């Protein structure tokens with residue numbers, strides 16, 4: 001089986017937002033899609049282990065911030081490699097609240113959706129949430145595709161993402177987010193000690209090679 005075919009499934013990159021009581025939280029997802037048009041229904045798959053999973057159930061819906069190509073790698077990193085259980089992810093990220101009180105990012109996005117929870121299906125590792133669109137807004141910018149995230153930002157996905165792939169051996173790898181330095185700015189050893197992971201901000205000396 002040639003699983004590289006899965007890379008040819010096109011999808012975008014998003015921040016799924018929810019509420020933890022009065023606190024705003026959410027996580028990076030690539031598994032958002034529109035599943036029907038009348039009424040408009042949106043699905044998102046969230047791992048059972050992710051804090052956002054419980055928050056979507058408790059808050060009765062979710063928001064989707066549609067990331068644009070100018071979204072900062074650090075934003076994808078904060079939302080994709082840290083958990084809202086122990087991190088206040090929105091502490092330093094400017095956001096607005098939808099009418100239902102879900103967070104939507106102000107910067108690095110080309111639109112957002114607000115959905116009320118309609119139903120969900122339990123899959124072996126993830127819950128597929130189906131939401132009914134209750135509000136939406138567009139803003140200028142080109143949507144970031146998952147392919148762009150891999151090709152241009154050189155980002156990776158953690159084990160909890162539905163599209164996780166094992167890292168390549170022999171490359172200097174970030175222990176937190178899995179980013180692998182590709183040598184484009186010279187040998188890894190020659191990078192300044194102040195260099196940090198472009199996705200999650202880990203220091204150079206945290207990187208490991210196999």
Ligand SMILES: Cc1cc2nc3c(=O)[nH]c(=O)nc-3n(C[C@H](O)[C@H](O)[C@H](O)COP(=O)(O)O)c2cc1C
Nearest residue numbers: 028029030031046047050051052080083084160161
């Ligand atoms: C590029 C990318 C795509 C991801 N896609 C998904 C996804 O579709 N579903 C999911 O459950 N987790 C996905 N993740 C992983 C979650 O964002 C990650 O596990 C996060 O730390 C969960 O945070 P939480 O515990 O606050 O919910 C993705 C991460 C990245 C970096």
